[in-house]
Amino acid sequence: MSTVTVALRAGEAADLAALAALEHACFGADAWDTGSLRAELTGPGRQLRVATDDAGSMVGYADVLVAGDVADLLRIATDPSARRTGVATALLGDAVAHARAAGADRMLLEVSDANAGAVAFYTARGFTPIDVRPRYYRDGSAALVLRRDLALPGGTQ
Numbered sequence: 001m002s003t004v005t006v007a008l009r010a011g012e013a014a015d016l017a018a019l020a021a022l023e024h025a026c027f028g029a030d031a032w033d034t035g036s037l038r039a040e041l042t043g044p045g046r047q048l049r050v051a052t053d054d055a056g057s058m059v060g061y062a063d064v065l066v067a068g069d070v071a072d073l074l075r076i077a078t079d080p081s082a083r084r085t086g087v088a089t090a091l092l093g094d095a096v097a098h099a100r101a102a103g104a105d106r107m108l109l110e111v112s113d114a115n116a117g118a119v120a121f122y123t124a125r126g127f128t129p130i131d132v133r134p135r136y137y138r139d140g141s142a143a144l145v146l147r148r149d150l151a152l153p154g155g156t157q
């Protein structure tokens with residue numbers, strides 16, 4: 001993987017159009033619309049952070065919800081043109097650091113079992129399957145529920 005430097009910052013209302021475009025590119029029929037994204041920007045317990053390249057263009061984002069000692073990684077996505085350059089790794093490290101600081105001791109997420117790239121990404125970063133939800137997604141694929149223990153050592157990635 002050739003890593004690029006990205007800057008991370010809080011998402012804001014001015015990002016909604018770019019976020020919606022990224023959602024569409026990454027999740028197709030399951031993409032969140034602008035209203036859903038706006039709710040994520042302001043919802044209780046949420047942290048939505050965007051990654052930008054040298055030119056200031058959005059290349060990825062992550063959305064995490066911390067409630068008590070559980071962090072739910074609701075979204076992580078990298079623009080197709082910037083994949084496998086470390087963008088999601090940087091966003092995940094940032095989300096993990098935030099979740100730990102907010103008191104979470106574990107991070108959970110759901111991912112389609114048909115999404116081999118994402119499953120490989122999470123597995124390489126310490127997530128393990130704890131459950132399966134059959135026929136969870138619109139395309140009929142199952143959701144794998146993955147968990148990472150935030151109390152374990154393993155850096156911020």
Ligand SMILES: CC(C)(COP(=O)(O)OP(=O)(O)OC[C@H]1O[C@@H](n2cnc3c(N)ncnc32)[C@H](O)[C@@H]1OP(=O)(O)O)[C@@H](O)C(=O)NCCC(=O)NCCS
Binds near residue numbers: 079088089117
């Ligand atoms: C999954 C996703 C977020 C990874 O983002 P990324 O910025 O490319 O990830 P990084 O560059 O930080 O990490 C890449 C590492 O993850 C793993 N990985 C990522 N995509 C992979 C793929 N298609 N096949 C195998 N491994 C993959 C590898 O370990 C890879 O390291 P390598 O390039 O050295 O082999 C990105 O592919 C994406 O946005 N997919 C669509 C949205 C999505 O599925 N989100 C997750 C579900 S919510």
